[in-house]
Amino acid sequence: MPAPEKLLEVKDLSVHFGRGRKKFVAVHKVNFDIFKGETLGLVGESGSGKTTIGRAIVRINPTTDGQILFKGRCISGRIARELDREVTQKIQMIFQDPMASLNERAKVDYIVSEGLYNTKNYTCEEERKEKVTKALLSVGLLPEFATRFPHEFSGGQRQRIGVARSLVMNPELIIADEPISALDVSIRAQVINLMNQLKKDLGLTYLFIAHDLSVVRFISDRVAVIHLGQIVELADTEELYENPVHPYTKGLLSAIPVPNPRVERKRQIHAYDPSMHKYAENPPKWMEIAPRHFVLANEEEMEGYRQNYNHHAKDAI
């Protein structure tokens, strides 16, 4: 298998908020790559820093330390105007709350065209309209919706308007920040299907940020688990769900309720206690435990993880 192309590389990324005594470390030395055409799931609880990473990539949050590379070029910190334009176009974001992420005082036409106005990516008014129509159709909305206000739409429809707004830019990478957690259960499937279909049709790459592990399992190719600003484990989806190594991942996986009463009633929950790590004397490193399966651990822990892992792997076979 040829090495897949790295679309985005995050190297030692740190993001701090505030200064002095009020300083808050949201993200601490995070490393990961996103390959072209894949969906990388980023899972963590509230306050874990997952949204901060997404926003650092689209450059809403400034980075404190480290680098973000897009197609090999650094896009964090101060960058040239040309690159800025290109990155703005190529990396788009989908937001969590469909009620809050659309400008209520603008018509759908303006909302979807906003990116086009900024990049002047059209030659005449007709072309712009055409692009808007195309974007609306591609997310399963009717072109006649363009003249309406966001108020008139349901949560699922609004979320799709949000997707259309990104699509019109012809992006390559989409940061989806909890795109379905604010939606009603019956509507989530619409958005998940749409994202999967666009990935197939347009070859999009996603960073899918979520706290719901079951959704992430369904949609992602690889999953990174983040805890208190650090990624603790990263692996291919099935590998991670079958052979979780880090105790936090295990705890998190054991906590997801499944919609199956007979299974659910027997489920055991593993509690995770961060004080189990002795990181003060022996700081952790980012290590590969199996091919493409990384975990944050110090040597001592790694030893234990390895033994357990081999055990499991044998069982699986």
Place this chain on the structure above:
Amino acid sequence: MLKYCTKRFLQSLVTLFIVVTVVFVLMRFMPIEGFLGPRYDKMDPGQRDAILKAMGLLDPIHIQLKNFYIQLLHGDLGESIIYRPHVPIVEILGPKIPYSLFLGWASMTLSLFFGLSLGVFMARFKSGFLDKLGTVYIVIINAVPSAVYYLFLQLYGKNLLKLPMLFDADRPISWILPIISMALGGIAGNAMWMRRYMVDELNKDYIRLARAKGMRKSAVMFKHVMRNAIIPMVQGIPASILLVMVGSLYIESLYSIPGMGGLLIQAIQRQDTPLVQALVLIFSAFSIFGLFVGDLLMAMLDPRIKLGSKEGSR
């Protein structure tokens, strides 16, 4: 908590310092009549200079400012020049302060008592008759310039209720109209805010929980809604000294009360600059102090500030 108080106190001092300085400097840009008094026209330039020099007004401004602060620290506010020429301002103010204070306290007590009660009842019976009536009252008091309704109150108080039109320290019956007039605005303000805070609180989730645990509506109102709504009110109470002061500007002259408010108007009309300056400083100091005390009270009552989880909300 102590840290918050110190910080807030220093902030007030800085504000006061800036106000004093700015007022002082601005006053020096006034036309000089204000410092010379009524005989201005009759003086020749030499005389004028002599007087100005004697008052230290020809010195560079920073020297003047320095002298002024030294005076101020000794409790000396300067001398009046027109109102009562060459009488120290402190002496002029001395007998007047008790009148203003008494009227101020009396009307503040009234406005707190009636304003808060009105607000509580308006919130309790929201969109009922009392609420609508109260709203009409609040609208009128807020929208009609106070000069107008003070006048009508004075007029009808005299004609219909046969109350005295002028203030007489020895006849308590003559205090009624000025105190009521001064309280009217405060009642409206207190009622409006109390109602608003209570309605805000009423819509909060914890009220639902309090009701769900089976508390009586009146108990919820009293123990949760009112208690929480009163905290931002308490913050504003000392600052309402300010409202009372502004009212006193009118009312003291309307009823010829020998207090500070009436004095300011006379000083302005007669252009007694040092007196105006002194009064402006006193009023500012009062108001700054009022806000400071308000914040302290707030900090004492709100555990979130007391225990340092958030800064003052202002």
Place this chain on the structure above:
Amino acid sequence: MSKTIEQLRQEYGTREKILTIEDLVVKFSLRGEELTAIRQASLDVYKGESLCIVGESGSGKSVLTKSFMGMLDNNGWIDSGSVLYKEEDLAAYRFERQWMQIRGKEIAMIFQDPMTSLNPLRSVGSQIKEAVELHQDLRGEAAREAVYEILENVGIADPVRRYRQYPFEFSGGMRQRVVIAIAMACKPQILVCDEPTTALDVTIQAQILQLLDKLQKMYDLTVIYITHDLGVVAHVADRVAVMYAGDIIEVGLSEEVFYNPQHPYTMNLLSSLPQLGEKGKDLYAIKGTPPNLFKEIHGDAFAPRNSLALKVDFVHRPPYFTVSPTHKAKTWLLDPRAPKVELPSAIKQLRSKWGDDIVAGS
């Protein structure tokens, strides 16, 4: 392994009904227009069970529970129908003092967001003590002792110190424990949990559910959960009631609803879950939006979004059809004249792996 489905059905036959809702209609007036939030819903609640009411936002699940606690907003009222509790018709209650006999004392409630459910300006202990004083008739030191005990029961260590603290000094999960403590202090018969874990992180969610489970056994409570999370439902529910557009369209034992759903809405809801989906394939997606409750609804409210809708669904409202003694659904698909439909593949798989016995019995 727990009880078989037959055992469960029999057990329900002997259980005592604690609350009976019949043909309840709740309306609201909004800016001169009338909205029917609950449309002739009926539901029985059995003593000691945990019942989950599932539905999406706006389906009326919260309104339903508020209606039998006398906590409807001022612009809402019970239009018709009855709610029987201990031989009293709660739907006929008009006065606050009548509700005082029910609220807290008989039926207590906890809410979704623990961050806003507590009075920020009063100590945690005093807020629990209020409930103790109201419903356990204890005062002063005795009440305080009772609060300490409840705090320990809900898993808050060091109760003496915690008593004096304020809500902002507690984390989200801890606050929810305090809210639960307040509800427990009322010593209620029924506990209504309105989305008790939605605002919490998954790991804490699990702890809170465990705690509620423990308390239910400890105090022999009847618990009604309101939620939209089918995972939570599967975890806690003995029985499930599915709500759509102000009506309970299907109700049954948890196993019955999950492994043998009858109403198209329930089927669609289950098959749209990514947990049951097959990776790489599309999930089943329910199109459209729930109906406008300001307008009168003819027939089955779900019909316009239902790909399996019958013509009759647009004309007549379906009655309950009985599937098993404990399972019934309001859908014309259960009428003998209706054409047979295939279960969605996701549900078929779920059933074949876990719940074959459910259908076999009936």
Place this chain on the structure above:
Amino acid sequence: MAKVLKDAAEKIDETLFTFAGYDAKDAERSGYSNYSYWRSTWNVFLKNKMALVILILLATVLAFTFVQPYLPQQKLPTLIHNDPETGFQLRNVPPGKEFILGTNSIGQDLWARLWSGTRTSLFIGFVVGLFEAGIGIAIGAIWGYVRWLDRIITEIYNVWDNIPSTVVLVLMTYILRPSLSTLIIAMCITGWLPMAKLIRNLVLIIRDREYNLASRCLGTPTHRIIVKNILPYLVSVIMMRLALAIPYAIGSEVFLTYIGLGLPVDTPSLGNLVNEGRRLMMAPSMRYQLIFPAIMVSVITISFYILGNAFADASDPRNHV
């Protein structure tokens, strides 16, 4: 109930038990409401009958104020009328045929003075209101939107806000000497502050809403974010403040006139008229000189106040069904 339904069910036509067919597009279409923000605002406003009556009243008064000088047989507001026979001033003539609202103590026509005064006071009100809005919005928007400026401006605000605005008003007019421009400047200096604070708080709330982040992701330039995303949300608040600034300015003018810092006597304004009338109010026969201006002041200020609040209610999307 269930029984009845069941019985009814038996009678249903068999042919209805066939699939109805299903159109995904139709399902997508449901929920269309053809909503427009401004139309809904207007509709909610129209429902408030009192506000509507007041709007019409105020519009009439405003229109008349500006038309009045051009009507036939209007007298000049500053002209002193003398009795053609005796040559004496026609002082304190009660309202009647010749002088609709009578004359004042030096024989000027009160009717003409009233409308002229209304013009002056409205002019002050509008100018001050617009200035407050302009400066307040500009500073408030910068204050709220530019993060690093927040601390500095907040500190300045805290100091400035501690000074009673009445004192500033008095001081400014005292120092600058009374005139129309002085009055306006003094009021503007004190008035923009609460406006700026309000706008800042609103901008702070709106700034980090997701739709603004979305615009930033799309590369929308700041000025367009402010114009398209933020200001439309503030329009209602701004209009309400503007409506409230006018009664406030008129009130301040009356106040300043009262304490002797108002406009010169030869410029009729509502403040001057009230002040003139006040001196005569103890004589019941001359009380009309206070009552007419007082009514005018009250009508205008209350109208603006109520309209401002009614508009604020109407423009709140929560009140749109």
